Amino acid sequence: xxxxxxxxxxxxxxxxxxxxxxxxxxxxxxxxxxxxxxxxxxxxxxxxxxxxxxxxxxxxxxxxxxxxxxxxxxxxxxxxxxxxxxxxxxxxxxxxxxxxxxxxxxxxxxxxxxxxxx
Numbered sequence: 481x482x483x484x485x486x487x488x489x490x491x492x493x494x495x496x497x498x499x500x501x502x503x504x505x506x507x508x509x510x511x512x513x514x515x516x517x518x519x520x521x522x523x524x525x526x527x528x529x530x531x532x533x534x535x536x537x538x539x540x541x542x543x544x545x546x547x548x549x550x551x552x553x554x555x556x557x558x559x560x561x562x563x564x565x566x567x568x569x570x571x572x573x574x575x576x577x578x579x580x581x582x583x584x585x586x587x588x589x590x591x592x593x594x595x596x597x598x
Contacts, residue, residue, distance in 0.1 A: 515575035522571055531556065532564040539565065 523529045523536075531554060538550040545553060551561035573579035 511576060515572050518575045519568055519571040523568055528564065532568060535561055535564050536568050 520533065523532050526532065534554050535550045535556075538545040538553055539547060547561050547565060548558055551558045554561070556564075570579055
């Protein structure tokens with residue numbers, strides 16, 4: 481925690497807004513990490529899970545490629561990369577409680593996905 485006054489006054493946070501931010505951020509952050517972890521585990525179990533995780537790694541964690549570049553690096557088509565990426569994102573959203581993802585939602589076009597995700 482930052483010491484804005486220049487004088488150390490103990491270990492307790494005396495700024496209520498900062499205290500509230502730290503408390504609420506911790507719970508949300510834990511939920512996000514758990515949602516991503518569960519999505520990774522679910523993706524590992526799929527037929528093309530290793531490929532999907534490689535694409536996700538290049539695009540989201542390393543941030544070294546966009547979807548076109550990650551598709552080329554993994555030797556798949558752009559549409560396959562989009563599908564694998566969308567499946568992973570929807571899985572994270574479902575695990576986080578933001579999406580009611582069903583197999584019917586898979587048939588929707590990307591612009592209409594907002595109808596499925598809250």
